[in-house]
Amino acid sequence: MTLRGITTRGLGVAAAAVVLPLLGFRYGYPDLALLGAAAALALACGIIFAVWRPRLGVERVADPDRVARGEPAAMTLTVRNTSRVRAANLVAADRCGAADVPVPLLRLRPGRDTTVEYPVPTTRRGIVAVGPLRVTRTDPLGLLTLSRAYGGTATVWVHPRIHLLRAVPAGMARSLDGRIDKVPHGTITFDSLREYVVGDELRRVHWRSSAKVGELMVREQLDTSEPTIVVLLDDRAAAHPALRDGTAESFEAACEAAASIVAAAVREDLPVVLHLVSGRVEGPFLDVLTEASLRDGDLTQTVRTLRQSRLGDTLVYLTGPGGRVDLGEVGGLRGPYPVVIAGLFGDPDAAPVSAGGSLIVIEAEDGEQFAGAWDGVRGW
Template sequence: MTLAQTRTTIPEEAKREGLLAVIIARAVRWAAVTARVVVRWSRAVQGVVTPLGWSVVGGAVVALVVGYALGWVEFIAIGWGLVVLVAAASVWLVGRGASTIELVLPTPRVVVGEEAEARLIAANPGRQRFGGVQLEVPVGQQVVERVLPGLPRGGAVDEQFRIPTERRGIVRVGPARTVRADPIGLMRREIVWSQVVELHVHPRTVAIEALSTGFIRDLEGSPTRDLTASDIAFHALREYVPGDDRRFIHWKSSAKTGTFMVRQFEETRRSRLMVLLDIEPGAYTDDDEFELAVSTAASVGARAIRDARTVSFVVSGSSAARASRGGAMRELPTVSRDRLLDALCIVEREDEALMLPEVARSAAEGLPGVSLAFLVTGTARGIAPLRAAASRFPAGIDAIAVRCSPEGEASTRTIAGLTVFGIGYLEDLGALFARSASVA
């Protein structure tokens, strides 16, 4: 090969290599762009194309590939027919269907059995008329469906729908969403218009008039048998000993006896009430017993909060919570009546709940200054566990057990110093408390 031939061959090879590099680079860029388009398209159609729609799309692709590969006109016709069907279904998704839709909950809290409603306010401040749009609102485990009527420019519609309140708990309402779908069901497009709102369905409570008298005698504090050198409940006089506060010297008695005499007082403590709700499943025979127990405990706690008493509301803790946090009880908020009843909306029986005596012991250790404790449980909880739970409290704490039996007879008895109330109706609670307060 001559020098001239070599000079001619080298540029040609270089050109071919450069062209190949350009082709590869352009192919990579094209593949990257295609991948981005595919990802964006898949995100756009995610949740829009139904399973039936994906089946039709897949059938169209298979029919077209087989038809063109084998030259079968029938398959080609079927494939393009399915493509036209998918394209026609996509037309139904065009448009938003509304301008504004607002979900309003007029009353965020109701009592079991009370009527509750939510409002849907749809408005059309735009220029175009819309209507015939399907609207869906999840309500708990159900879905409320409505069809918005045609609204001209500046028009609005206000619709109400009922929220079930037969069961204590928290009902999640919303979000309100409009749905556009083709008649066959290939495409479905949802537009969310509002946030989720929650309706608290409180347990039923009754007024207890006698709770503030008889059981708790002093707003500021009740005198105890513990003696102290400084308080407000006078007990007796005694001789002065070094270290006593001279402000409490009783000068008239000192002048008579010739010896310094000082006042001695009974220590007073502010009354603190505790309500312990048993949530161990074995304590109740059915759901009605547990619901009556929740209402009973809620009535006592709500009355104590209304009377501005210091109150602690406790439910049984679980074995898992005890292992992780070292506590056998769980305390509910009592800063207000609504906060307490809101927390009781989600209290349910727990299979891992600890037994009542262990919970009482934990409450006695973690809540100092308790003077009166209510133990609320069901009829499946025997007297022996109730006495064992009451024995876990320190001396000086009065314990009252309330056993709930729907439609049972009201009863009061005292067993080894433990007062046991039996109630069959929530209204029995006030009468039993009034009777016991009058005797106290």
């Protein structure tokens, strides 16, 4: 329960309840004392009325609870008067993000319910907390107001906008003799020979070796080249200096690019790994990108970790204007990662990057422009 405040009228009545009886008894004016007692009685009745706690059941359902930025999402709120004897004549508001949504509860009879549906704002990436329901009661004389919270909260995840990427890195095939070649997808390659066992396919029998050994020998094959994409999102505040309303447009564009790459890899059934410069990633990738915010991070340490772990064969580094000076450091991963791509956002007026062939640089203002430039890259 929260006491929102005694109204101006309530303050006047409270003062009268204290002062008038004192003046009446001191100077012998019983009428003043009577008025003071009436004021005290009115204040007590107002407190009793406002303190009464209505019994309400609150349920809310988000449809959907995960949505891409800009797509519609709705919250359905059902409030039921679980009291058996008293109707609820209330003023209520449901908290939705930074706004309050009015909920009509006038004359809600016992056992009845009311349902309200309203849109959830999805114009910004992030987590929108909805609830709890705040119910306000004011006594008939308007002396004081009390507010209570009902029900729990719900969460709507506003994921970064996903842009269609038609091109996906093909990956690299590492053969047994150490050669590295590009392949469209995972490649099945000869690994070794072993003796034939019942159930082996005859088409895998290596007849020449079988003739030399004197018994059937079959080929063991190995998938040597399942391509893996590693997405490194630069969430350092220094990389995205142009803050506006608590975030940077370059960082929003980088999150959209990361989400688009992850979605394209999943669509093509390719392994994908997401890393943040600030630390480890835990949970579904789209949820991680939804929660991502600008903070401190050590790019040098992250590059060292990626060099040692060698998580894949295609590295995509997504950064903002402040990350331009770090492209050379990331380009140094060209050894352990045969293909290194950098997405540079929010710096359209700067001179074009000359990477010297160590990495492919895509400069874009937003996620949509990045998707178009991504599909235009050749020679992966």
